[in-house]
Amino acid sequence: MQISYNWLKQFIKLDIAPEETAEILTNLGLEVEGINAYESLKGGLKGVVVGHVISCEQHPNADKLRITKVDLGNGEPPVQIVCGAPNVAAGQKVPVATIGTVLTDKEGNDFVIKKGKIRGEESFGMICAEDELGLGEGHDGIMILDDKFKPGTPAAEVFEVYTDTVFEIGLTPNRADAMSHWGVARDLRAGLIQNKPQNTYSELITPSISKFKVEKRTLKYDIIVEDSKLAPHYAGVTISGIEVKPSPAWLQNSLKAIGITPKNNIVDATNYVLHELGQPLHAFDASRIKGNKIIVKNATEGTKFTTLDGVERTLHAEDIVICDENQPLCLAGVLGGLNSGVSEYTTAIFLESAYFNPVSIRKTAKAHGISTDASFRFERGIDPSITTYALKHAAILITDIAGGEITSDITDLYPKKIEDFSVFLNYSNVNKILGENIPNETIKKILVSLDIKVTNITDKGLGLSIPPYRVDVQREIDVIEEILRVYGFNNIKVGSKINATIAYGSKTDDHKVQNIAADQLVSQGFYETMSNSLTTTAYSDLIADINKNQQVAILNPLSQDLSIMRQTLLFGGLESIAYNINRKKADLKYFEFGKTYAKTLSGYEEYKHLVLFATGNSNGINWNTPATSVDFFLFKGYIDALLLRLGLKNIETRPNESDVFSEGITYYLGDRKVVAFGNVKKSILKHFDIKQDVFYADFNWNTILNVVSSKIKFAEISKYPVVKRDLALLIKNEVSFADVYKIVKQVDKNLISDVSLFDVYQGDKLPEGTKSYAISMKLQDKDKTLTDAQIDKIMSKIQNQLQTEVGAELR
Numbered sequence: 071m072q073i074s075y076n077w078l079k080q081f082i083k084l085d086i087a088p089e090e091t092a093e094i095l096t097n098l099g100l101e102v103e104g105i106n107a108y109e110s111l112k113g114g115l116k117g118v119v120v121g122h123v124i125s126c127e128q129h130p131n132a133d134k135l136r137i138t139k140v141d142l143g144n145g146e147p148p149v150q151i152v153c154g155a156p157n158v159a160a161g162q163k164v165p166v167a168t169i170g171t172v173l174t175d176k177e178g179n180d181f182v183i184k185k186g187k188i189r190g191e192e193s194f195g196m197i198c199a200e201d202e203l204g205l206g207e208g209h210d211g212i213m214i215l216d217d218k219f220k221p222g223t224p225a226a227e228v229f230e231v232y233t234d235t236v237f238e239i240g241l242t243p244n245r246a247d248a249m250s251h252w253g254v255a256r257d258l259r260a261g262l263i264q265n266k267p268q269n270t271y272s273e274l275i276t277p278s279i280s281k282f283k284v285e286k287r288t289l290k291y292d293i294i295v296e297d298s299k300l301a302p303h304y305a306g307v308t309i310s311g312i313e314v315k316p317s318p319a320w321l322q323n324s325l326k327a328i329g330i331t332p333k334n335n336i337v338d339a340t341n342y343v344l345h346e347l348g349q350p351l352h353a354f355d356a357s358r359i360k361g362n363k364i365i366v367k368n369a370t371e372g373t374k375f376t377t378l379d380g381v382e383r384t385l386h387a388e389d390i391v392i393c394d395e396n397q398p399l400c401l402a403g404v405l406g407g408l409n410s411g412v413s414e415y416t417t418a419i420f421l422e423s424a425y426f427n428p429v430s431i432r433k434t435a436k437a438h439g440i441s442t443d444a445s446f447r448f449e450r451g452i453d454p455s456i457t458t459y460a461l462k463h464a465a466i467l468i469t470d471i472a473g474g475e476i477t478s479d480i481t482d483l484y485p486k487k488i489e490d491f492s493v494f495l496n497y498s499n500v501n502k503i504l505g506e507n508i509p510n511e512t513i514k515k516i517l518v519s520l521d522i523k524v525t526n527i528t529d530k531g532l533g534l535s536i537p538p539y540r541v542d543v544q545r546e547i548d549v550i551e552e553i554l555r556v557y558g559f560n561n562i563k564v565g566s567k568i569n570a571t572i573a574y575g576s577k578t579d580d581h582k583v584q585n586i587a588a589d590q591l592v593s594q595g596f597y598e599t600m601s602n603s604l605t606t607t608a609y610s611d612l613i614a615d616i617n618k619n620q621q622v623a624i625l626n627p628l629s630q631d632l633s634i635m636r637q638t639l640l641f642g643g644l645e646s647i648a649y650n651i652n653r654k655k656a657d658l659k660y661f662e663f664g665k666t667y668a669k670t671l672s673g674y675e676e677y678k679h680l681v682l683f684a685t686g687n688s689n690g691i692n693w694n695t696p697a698t699s700v701d702f703f704l705f706k707g708y709i710d711a712l713l714l715r716l717g718l719k720n721i722e723t724r725p726n727e728s729d730v731f732s733e734g735i736t737y738y739l740g741d742r743k744v745v746a747f748g749n750v751k752k753s754i755l756k757h758f759d760i761k762q763d764v765f766y767a768d769f770n771w772n773t774i775l776n777v778v779s780s781k782i783k784f785a786e787i788s789k790y791p792v793v794k795r796d797l798a799l800l801i802k803n804e805v806s807f808a809d810v811y812k813i814v815k816q817v818d819k820n821l822i823s824d825v826s827l828f829d830v831y832q833g834d835k836l837p838e839g840t841k842s843y844a845i846s847m848k849l850q851d852k853d854k855t856l857t858d859a860q861i862d863k864i865m866s867k868i869q870n871q872l873q874t875e876v877g878a879e880l881r
Contacts, residue, residue, distance in 0.1 A: 072328035073254050075235035077346070081255035081275050088235040094261040095237065099555045100248055104238035108327040111204050111231045117171030118203065118225035120215060123162045124148045131189040138197070140166055143222020152193035157211035165203060165213050165225050167196045174204060205229060232323035244542040246450035250348030252276070260519035260556050279462040285475035289356060291420055293481045296367040300390050301402070303425040303457045304366055305482040307465055308356060310418040312336065312474035321471065335472045336412045336419060339464055348452055349423060349460035350444035354399055356418035358410045361395025364420065369398065376408045377401060389434045390426060403431040403448040404440050423461035425454040436626045453539030454488045491536040491544045498530070503550050506562050516556045580775055583716065584663055587680060590715045594708055596659040596682065601642025603665065604632035609641045612754050614729040620668040635667035639681045640730060640766060647685060648758040656762065657686035663771070680769040682708065685762055702733065702749065705765040709747055716778050718744065723808045730754065730766065739777055745769045792823070793849045793856055795865055798881040803841055805876045810845060813875050817867050824848040842881060
C-alpha cells in the first residue's frame, strides 16, 4: 500500500523527517518496506534557476549562435552562456540549467550540463527550451519567463513542481482500519503521543464538510435496499450541471504519487476520497438510470452483466447489485457497469456511498475473479460510521473541481446502527502478558489515542468501547496487543535472567510410528516433502481411481488450480518432481505423510497416507561406480525394508489394482490393503512433461496404525544357519505368484521364513498356456540346525502341494 507523506501532513502536523516517520510506523506494525521519492517532473528541475540575460551578442565564429551574459542571482558575476535559440535577447528572464544539472532527452536518457567550448567560446550552462525541461514539446526557441521572477529563483518554484515522499507499507490483512491515509494518520498520532510526549500531536485534522449545501432539489431518486443485511448502511446524493474534464494538477499529482492513474475529475475525486478516508464511492451517470429508482438487491441467477472492463459476466444469486427499474447498473462494492459509468458527456451524477456486507463482497470478488481497490476494502470491513461524512466530502470536492450543484438531499438508509465492540480490560492481564508493569495512566492514554473510549474505570481494569472499524480488536487479548504495539516492543525490558519451562508432552502412537518410518526412509536417502492439500479438477481425468462424485469442492477457491481437496497425493509429488527436473535435479527420492479427502453419504472423510516417490539414479556417478537407475526391484526393496522396520509380517502379495501403475504390486494383511506400488503410467507422466520413469508407493497409514505397535520389538538374530532352496516350476498362465506364495507358506509357517520370485519365463519353448516361475525359499529353525532329512521332507511336501493345488511341475 502506497502512503503519501504530504497527504499524512494534511491530517497531522508533522515536524519530523520522512525517515523518522517511517521508523515510527514500522514500530507500530505498519511496516514500511520502502521509501520512494515522487516528482511530477523527472529530476524535479534541480539545478535549473531563473536567469536574467544582461547582454546578447553575435558569436564571432557562428552565424546562428549568440553569446550571452546571464545573471544567476547568486551574488556572482554574470556567467557566459552560448545559446543557439533565435529568440534570445537582452533583458529576458529565462530558465538556466547550471553546471552539474541533469536533464533528460526525448528518448529518456539523462545527460549532465558541463562547462564547455562551443566554436571556441566558453559556455557555463544552458538556456533551456520547453522540451529540454520536459515541460512541453516546443523547441522553436527558449522559454521566456514572466519578468516578475527574480534571478536565482529555482525553476521548481516557478513551474510548481510537485514533490513527495511515498511510503510502501506492507499492510497485514487484519489491519482494515489502516487502508487509508486517515487510518495511517490515526496510528501515527498514537505513536507520536507515546514516543514524543513533549510535542502536541493530539489533534487529528479531518476534512471539513461545512460547505455542503443543497442548492436545488431537482433530481432525486427513490432508494430501496431490499435486504439491510446486504447493505447495512447506504447513502446517495445527486449532483447536476457538472463538466467532466481532466482533474486539476494538485489532484492528479496526489493520485500519481501513490500509483493511481488519473482518468477524469469525477472518477479522480472518488479515488481521492477512497485513499484519503478509506470509503469507496461510486458515481453513476444520472442519464443512464431508468425509472427514477435505485434498488440494492441480490442478482437474479444467470443474469448477464457487462462490467467496466468490458467483460460480460454471469451473475450469481449471492451477488449484490445496484439496479434501476430495468437492469443492473453496478456489481456492488466490486466493479461498475460499462453502460452506467461517467463519460465525457455526463452532466449529472448519482453519487453512492455505502457499507456492504464484507462476506458477500468477498464471495462476489472471488467468484468473478475481480480485485479492485473498493472490493479490497469492503471485504475486509470499512468504517460504517463515515458513510455519510465521506459522501458529503466527495460531493464538495466534485462541485469544486467539476462545477455543478448538489440537487438532492442525502438519502441515508441506516436502519440498525452497527454498535461498538465492548471489552473489559484487566490491568493484571496486561502486565502478565506483556511481562512489564505499565502504569495504568499510560494504558489509558494509549487507548484514548487509538480512539478507544473508556466507558468504565475500576480498580481492576477498564470498560472499553471499540469503534466498529477496528474489526481486528474484539477481545481483551486484542486490546493488549494494541497497547503493546503503541507502547513499543523495544520498550519492553528483557531481564538479565531468563527462565524457561520445558514440558515434555506424551506423543501419540501415530507420531512415534511416523518417526520410525521417517528415520528409516531418511537413512535410505529419501527427503520428506509437504504438498498442498488443494488441487485442480483438471487432474480428475488422468486416473480412474478418482471418484468425481466424492470430490470436496472449495466454496470460494483462490483459483481454479486450487479448487478441490485432493483425493490422492500422487499429483502433488509429480508436480514437485517436474519442478526439480526442469531445474536439472533429476535424481529424486521423496516421502510425504498427508491426508486425502472425500465426500461420502455419511459426510466428509479424511484418510491418512504415506507416499514414496523415486526417480532417476539411485547413486551418483563416481570414478569407480557407474550410476545405477532406480528400478522396480530396488524400489520394492525400500518398501519391504520399511515394512520389516515397522514389524509387519504375513504380508500377502496381490496383483496391481490401481489405474496409476503400468506395472505394480499390492500388499495386503488379510483383507486390509497396506500399500500399492509400481511404475507410474507414461500417460500420467506425460501430463507433467516427465520423460523418465517414476516409481510411486501409496501406504494406507490408517491400516498400518491399526496393525503396528508403537513399541516395535525385534527378535534376537538366530545363531542357527539359514538354508536356501530353489525350485523351477512349470505352471499355468492364470496361476499368480500370490497363489504359489500362499501354498508354500502353508506347508510350514514356522520353518519357511521367506518365499520370493526371482525369475519368470514365457516363450515358445514351453507348452501353450504355461509359464515358468523360479522361486527361492529360506528355511530356518530358531532353536537348532536343520538336518538334511528335515529339509528334504519340507521340499517334498512343497512339491506335492504345488502339484495338487495348481498343477505345478518341476522343470
